[in-house]
Amino acid sequence: MINIAVVGTGYIGPVHIECLSRISGVKVVAVVDANLELARKTAARYNIEKTLEDYRDVLKDPDIHVIHNCTPNKYHYGITKEAMEKGKHVLSEKPLAMNQEEARELVEIAKKNKIVTGIDFCYRYYPVVQEMAVRIRRGELGDVRMASGSYFQDWLSKETDFSWRLQRSESGESNITADLGSHWFDLVQFATGLKVAEVIGDFASLVPVRKKPKRQVVAFEDVKETATENFKAELEDYSAVLFRLSNGAPGSFTTSQACAGRKSDTEFQVYGSTCSYAWNHKHSTELWIGYRDKPNEVLIENPVLQDASTAKYAPLPAGHPTGYYEAVMHLFQDYYDALNGNDRSAVARPTFETGYEEMKIVDAVVASNKKRQWVSV
Ligand SMILES: NC(=O)c1ccc[n+]([C@@H]2O[C@H](COP(=O)([O-])OP(=O)(O)OC[C@H]3O[C@@H](n4cnc5c(N)ncnc54)[C@H](O)[C@@H]3O)[C@@H](O)[C@H]2O)c1
Structure with a gap:
């Protein structure tokens, strides 16, 4: 089983959770939102075990393998970078970052750490x-x-x-x-x-x-x-x-x-x-x-x-x-x-x-x- 944490549970986070529920071999085990109330609601709606406020807590967890980054653009670079440096695979929302310099760095970090990346150009x-x-x-x-x-x-x-x-x-x-x-x-x-x-x-x-x-x-x-x-x-x-x-x-x-x-x-x-x-x-x-x-x-x-x-x-x-x-x-x-x-x-x-x-x-x-x-x- 591939364990997933979805970070950001505003509009698009729950869309990710819905779609992931239809894929075999993967499971959303944690949701994270800076607004804990939103994270709690989402976790209750989808029966998700862990509800967290700080994404760093899922990055520390060795049982989480993939991060879906569903936060606003400003947070894409920082969360994605840290996640990849901790060896987590990342599927990010678009746009990848705030500018091309950040985006290029994310590409390089992914290559260096052999991360499988994806971006939601659906x-x-x-x-x-x-x-x-x-x-x-x-x-x-x-x-x-x-x-x-x-x-x-x-x-x-x-x-x-x-x-x-x-x-x-x-x-x-x-x-x-x-x-x-x-x-x-x-x-x-x-x-x-x-x-x-x-x-x-x-x-x-x-x-x-x-x-x-x-x-x-x-x-x-x-x-x-x-x-x-x-x-x-x-x-x-x-x-x-x-x-x-x-x-x-x-x-x-x-x-x-x-x-x-x-x-x-x-x-x-x-x-x-x-x-x-x-x-x-x-x-x-x-x-x-x-x-x-x-x-x-x-x-x-x-x-x-x-x-x-x-x-x-x-x-x-x-x-x-x-x-x-x-x-x-x-x-x-x-x-x-x-x-x-x-x-x-x-x-x-x-x-x-x-x-x-x-x-x-x-x-x-x-x-x-x-x-x-x-x-x-
Ligand atoms: N692929 C698509 O079709 C599609 C559609 C909509 C949005 N998006 C993208 O998804 C991203 C999110 O957009 P949205 O519409 O869901 O926004 P939103 O405002 O509805 O939700 C964002 C959520 O992220 C949370 N958040 C903010 N900072 C955080 C942090 N540091 N850690 C954890 N949670 C944090 C907010 O509390 C909020 O609940 C954007 O980058 C947007 O471009 C993509």
Whole structure:
């Protein structure tokens, strides 16, 4: 049995626990949260033995083998570093760290200590996104000519909405480019197999002054009446990026958390010399395939019609949709297979190297927005 401690039990920590409960050979034996009350609630809900306030206590425990780091960005580097130095394997939430220097150091420490790393870029684990990646590698798209898309949400659209993500001290030099942009650029790099080479970014704060609650709020919490103080925007809640991929192909991406009605609406399109692919989280089971000389197609996730390597990510009979929990669960399954020395990922699973690449993109976009010019990644 592989014993796991989940550190951070706000929004995403419990998602990790749900998904881990479906993987054989692993068990969450401890939850840690700086807010002990939250940790206690989570432990009670999932029947977890140990509830702790200080992550150092799980690092001391020789019976804990893996740490899932589900804390805000600010704590990723410190907790992950200490955990790896104590010989714990780590699956981190994204973004990997506050900046590329921290991320690079984490990659080096992992290598030195032979740590198996993972990072939760879960959107690439939707079955038809995996299928798109395999088909592009088989040459079915032809040359990648262009990529575009967006990621819109609405949970920070009111001035009474707040998250630690909006604070420089907690999030780093970027809010949304790091938060949602890292997911989106992972989708494009994963699907195309190309890297983002150059960027020019433009940031804005669509909600310039917010009402910051005087108590802790977890992500997506519907904050009812509570004492607040005025908070002047420190980081962007809108980001637009033009970019060039490593083969020279151009692309564009826009994101904001202040788009009323958009919930968690991400989509991306890749245009090639032979055909086009598009995927949209609102219709996450569908891969749109566009042609010039014949009718377009929609592949609905289907273990029989998908490549043998990606069929395992769509385990239900055709017509039975999988969703967000399954995407995260399959990412974890690939991680624990790798930990057991049997990497069975269809294309590639996301590791700290992937997290480092994403941090380089975020840092380049931040620098570009400041300088008002193109910056190479
Ligand atoms: N992969 C995804 O789809 C996805 C989705 C949401 C969030 N995330 C990432 O997950 C991380 C957490 O985000 P969230 O939305 O769950 O935030 P959250 O605020 O809802 O929860 C964070 C929790 O961490 C706890 N915490 C803070 N410092 C701690 C410390 N030093 N030790 C232990 N616990 C500590 C807080 O008390 C809180 O309960 C972020 O990095 C975010 O980017 C990823």
